[in-house]
Structure formats: C-alpha cells, structure tokens
Amino acid sequence: MTAVPAPLKSDPRARLLIVDDEANLRAGLRDFLSLMGYHVGEAASGHEALKLLESEPYDLMVLDMRMPGMDGVEVMHRVRQTHPDLLIIVLTAHASLESAIAAVKSGAVDYMLKPFNVDDLAATISQALQERAEELRHQRLLSLIGNALDALDHTERPAAPSPPPAPPERFLHAGPLTLDRHKRLVMMQEDPPRTVELTEGETAILAVLMAHPNQVLSCSQLVHDAMGYELDERETRNQVRLYVFRLRGKIETDPSEPRLIRTVRGRGYFLSLA
Numbered sequence: 059m060t061a062v063p064a065p066l067k068s069d070p071r072a073r074l075l076i077v078d079d080e081a082n083l084r085a086g087l088r089d090f091l092s093l094m095g096y097h098v099g100e101a102a103s104g105h106e107a108l109k110l111l112e113s114e115p116y117d118l119m120v121l122d123m124r125m126p127g128m129d130g131v132e133v134m135h136r137v138r139q140t141h142p143d144l145l146i147i148v149l150t151a152h153a154s155l156e157s158a159i160a161a162v163k164s165g166a167v168d169y170m171l172k173p174f175n176v177d178d179l180a181a182t183i184s185q186a187l188q189e190r191a192e193e194l195r196h197q198r199l200l201s202l203i204g205n206a207l208d209a210l211d212h213t214e215r216p217a218a219p220s221p222p223p224a225p226p227e228r229f230l231h232a233g234p235l236t237l238d239r240h241k242r243l244v245m246m247q248e249d250p251p252r253t254v255e256l257t258e259g260e261t262a263i264l265a266v267l268m269a270h271p272n273q274v275l276s277c278s279q280l281v282h283d284a285m286g287y288e289l290d291e292r293e294t295r296n297q298v299r300l301y302v303f304r305l306r307g308k309i310e311t312d313p314s315e316p317r318l319i320r321t322v323r324g325r326g327y328f329l330s331l332a
Contacts, residue, residue, distance in 0.1 A: 072187050073097045073115060077107040077133065078122040078149065087120065090176050091183070104128030104136075111141055117190075118145040118183060121166075138165055145186050149174070168240075171253075232268040233331040235309070235318070239265060244309060254308045259284075263301040264309075267319065267329040276326040302327055 074096050076087050081102070088098045099114065101107035103125055110116075119137070123130035130148060137144055148169035167186045170179060230237040234247040242261045246252045256264065262284035266275065277298040281289055289297065302321075306313040320330045 071095070071097070072117040073099070074183065075099045075101060075107060075110060075116045075119040077101045077104065077119060077125075077130075079103060079125045080122070087176065087179070091180065094180060096183075104130070104133040107133060108136060111137065111144070116141075116144060118147065118186060120147050120149060120179070120183070123148055123150040134165065145190060147179070147182055147186065226265075230265055230268045232271045232329060233318075235264075235268060235329075237261065237264060237268055246309060248311075256308065257304075260301055260305055260308075263298070264305055267327065271329045271331045274322045274325050274328045280327065298327070 074091055076084050076091075076098060077100075078084050078087075079102055084100045084102070088100055091098045099110055099116065101110055105128055107119070107121075111119075121130050121133060130150075134146065137146070142165075146166040148166045149172055150169060151172045167189075168182050170182065226239060228238065228240050230239070236245040236247075237243075238245070239261060242256045242258065244254050244256055244261075244264060246254070263280055266280055266283045275283075277294045278288075278291070280298050281287070281294050302319055306316050306319055310316045310318055318330060320328055322328065
C-alpha cells in the first residue's frame with residue numbers, strides 16, 4: 059500500500075490535468091496527487107482534455123501518448139496552439155517511445171515510461187513546477203532591472219552581464235540512436251526497439267561521438283569534449299578504451315564486431331552512420 063505523500067512545498071495550489079484512457083490509472087493518480095494538495099482534473103481522451111482546457115485553467119498536464127481517437131502527439135500539437143505555457147509530462151509505453159521523444163522535442167518538459175513509480179511522477183511534477191516558478195521570478199527580476207535602468211538619467215549605464223551559456227541540448231539523434239542526456243538513456247531503433255541506461259561517463263563520451271558522426275576523434279579530443287579536462291596520453295587512452303568497451307557492450311548487436319563505434323588504429327574512434 060502506497061504511503062500518503064507529504065504536502066509539496068513548491069506550489070500545492072497548482073492545477074493538474076491527468077489525460078489517460080485507463081480509468082484505474084486516472085483514479086489512482088487523482089487520489090495520490092490530491093493528497094499532496096493539488097487540484098486535479100481528469101480526461102479520458104484527447105478531445106475531453108481539450109474541452110476542459112477551454113473551460114478551466116491548468117498549470118500542468120500529465121498526458122498518455124497512446125489513446126483511441128486522438129493520440130498524445132495530436133493533443134500536444136493542438137494544446138501548443140492555444141496554451142503555449144502549459145507544462146506537459148508525457149507517459150508512454152516502450153512501443154511509443156519514438157513519438158514520446160518527438161513530443162518532448164515539441165515542448166513537453168519530461169517523459170516517463172510505463173509502468174512508472176508514482177513517487178517518481180510526483181517528483182517530476184514538483185520539479186517542473188519549481189523550474190517554472192524560478193523562470194517566472196527571473197523574468198520579473200529582469201523586468202524590474204530593465205525598468206530601473208530606463209528610469210536612470212545617466213548617459214552611461216553599466217554594461218549588462220553576459221548571459222550564461224546555453225545548456226547542452228537534451229536529446230541527440232544520430233542514425234539509429236537517440237540519446238537523452240538528462241536521464242542517461244540511449245534508445246536504439248531496432249526491431250524491437252531497445253532502451254539502455256548509461257553511466258554519466260558513457261553518456262558524455264557517446265554524446266561527443268553522436269555530435270560528430272563519421273568523424274574520427276582522438277582519445278584526447280573525446281576526453282576533453284566529454285569531461286572538460288586533460289589527462290596524460292596513457293590515462294586518456296585507457297579511459298576512452300574502457301568507455302568504448304562498455305558502450306559497445308550496451309549498444310552493439312555484436313560487440314566483438316562493432317558496426318556503430320568503430321576504431322581507426324592509431325587515430326581514435328568514430329560513430330559510423332554509413
């Protein structure tokens with residue numbers, strides 16, 4: 059039996075909409091999230107969800123990708139036209155993973171694979187709402203600063219601070235591979251599709267290879283771009299060999315005859331998409 063969750067400290071007044079054609083799942087999530095202090099609405103289909111969004115304001119929608127009539131991708135497309143600021147968390151089974159990735163790329167804040175742990179979903183919802191609140195606070199602060207600068211009569215104003223560097227792109231796509239850097243998952247378009255969990259180091263090395271497909275990268279380049287530091291030649295070579303060995307064991311159909319991560323003797327490695 060699931061324990062009653064403690065109330066959220068972020069914003070328990072937030073309004074959530076659960077969209078799923080499974081009645082038991084909707085009821086369970088409604089009860090669980092209501093106990094956390096949220097106002098929770100339900101919709102059994104995409105059409106019902108769109109009608110609710112027209113009549114009531116919601117902060118976040120938990121959306122199943124596979125529903126009869128109108129699937130989650132179409133719901134996302136329509137919602138983005140009328141409610142561009144609505145936070146969306148996607149629920150998907152393994153078979154619909156590709157469409158889930160497309161949904162995340164088009165604006166969903168996260169996705170979860172079914173079956174999932176309700177505590178993990180609650181944490182994901184809380185994090186999404188907290189990040190939105192931080193974003194709004196940041197925008198208000200910038201607006202206040204801008205108004206204050208506009209009110210100054212000085213001819214010279216202090217230079218505005220340089221904006222922070224953009225965070226790395228969450229999803230990378232190269233050939234049959236899709237890499238989710240946040241969750242450290244690599245998804246392979248095979249029959250059937252496979253999803254493999256990576257370590258932080260494996261994710262970093264694979265991301266560099268995927269960002270430069272068919273380009274030979276030396277061990278030094280791989281370590282520098284993936285880890286952001288320098289090692290001596292022997293340590294660099296040994297570290298990269300270990301990561302490549304592990305990656306091949308996870309993503310290659312036959313690690314002894316790799317077709318994706320290829321070796322160029324004396325030069326380095328490359329991701330082969332030919």
